Amino acid sequence: MTLAEERRNETRTDRATTDLDRAARRENFPVASRLLPPHARGKVVAFYRFARAADDIADDPDASPEAKLGRLDALDRALSGQDGKDPAAALRRALDDGRTPSDATALAAAGELLVAFRRDAGGIACADWADLMAYCDVSAAPVGRFLLAVHGEDAVTHGPSDALCAALQVLNHLQDIAEDHRDLGRRYLPGDWMAAEGAADADLVGPALTPALRRVVDRTLEATDALLTEAAPLPTLIASRGLRMQAAATVALARRLHALLRRGDPLARRVALRRADFARAGLSSLWFAP
Template identity: 35%
Template sequence: MSVEHYENFPVASKLMPPALREPVAAIYWFARHADDLADEGDAAPEARLAALELCREQLRIIERGGEPDDPIHRRLARAVRQWSLPLPLFHDLLDAFAQDVVQTRYASNAELLDYCRRSANPIGRLLLCLYKVDDAASLAQSDAICSALQLINHWQDVAIDWRKNPDGIPPGRVYIPQDALARFDVTETHLALSTCDTAFRALMKHLVDDARALMHSGMPLARTLPGRTGWELRLVVQGGLRILQRIEQVDYDVFRHRPKLGRADWPVIGWKALTYP
């Protein structure tokens, strides 16, 4: 999986138990397809929303026991039926993708986390369903990890999101909550002019610290899950934390240096996954 495309989705790597690779791939391709409908190309917002509604109708067909019209949803239908995956979680994903078409600003952290609840947390819950884990503590920890990964993706992509312009007015997407911008005396002019001054650095430090704390609150799940699934999750968690380190290493200047993982990062991530208490 490209780390630049759907970064809050764990990779169905060779660490994943072989029996789970197919349902994980089915979930991934559904999410990637729907995310592309919302984000990629130059279609008008109305066309994007109509395309997402067609995806929703495919979910309704699955729910009725019918056969979807296209390979992506037929593959998903097999996974849903074989593993009893809850369809409301897929509807939540579509809700979040549709929200990306029509909403470009978030008033508060609570509002942003509600978006994460639908854009990211369903992925973790679907994976726990595959692992046959459904206790309240594990679900809460999964939500924390997935929301943290989503936030990390937003903070590394501040400049990229600004350039996304789904409806023309206002320019770009800003996932940084508006009350946080005001608190640190940062304006959207900072984003438009790629201004990384003392105020912007203080804001980004706050966002990075919050994302790290959220990730740490979910990390016990990485030890709770057994065997290869636990290893997979520990690597994903450490990868997200490493991106936060990369943001800090460029002194929070995400305009000129998009933090991302390189070949040299993986030994560090692997070691931290191995030694995580």
């Protein structure tokens, strides 16, 4: 590849990242950060587009579960190298068909996401915390594994990364418990904890948390706090400067959202991070810049 071609590719990637920056403002923890080095950013952008496409299929309110599964199967075929011009095929090309070990690992991580989206397609009700963590193993952990793979990070990062990704997933679910149940037929809160505290699925769409549902939310937050403790060492284990800083900022944002959900009622009003929270997290990440 000539220098001119490399520059054109970098320009296209920067434009794509800018477009995704706008879209990612709706996300608590966007993966397409400008902290990431240019050599990885194009792969991450392609991954983001693939994940959003799969998520949109699973969340399509006008499609039947069977239709959703068919469209997800088409994504899977494209990801495995069959004909396709969708974001799955684009991701495979960005990963050079998985020719290197790191790209092969990243490609496998993307495929794992489709397992979670297939489960989402027909509605979901988690039986217990173990069931929720099993869901996070395919819906959240692959995101971290993908980022680590394209940066060539050591396997020692996997455990803390999986814990952080699971915590982020649970916190997002707690923000959206009403919408998930009302609009998508999903309940991610552990069913056995719901039963033990006397909470019902109908409580998920009430005007405010009932005392029983508040106890379930708090119990879920306590379990999530343990995940965040396990995730805390992650920034110190990452070699890549940009990814290390992003991980540090993400841990800080997760802690902040955790605190907000402890005090807030996600049924009564939206519990969300503010610009000041992102600014503080960005400043805290500078500690990991050297």
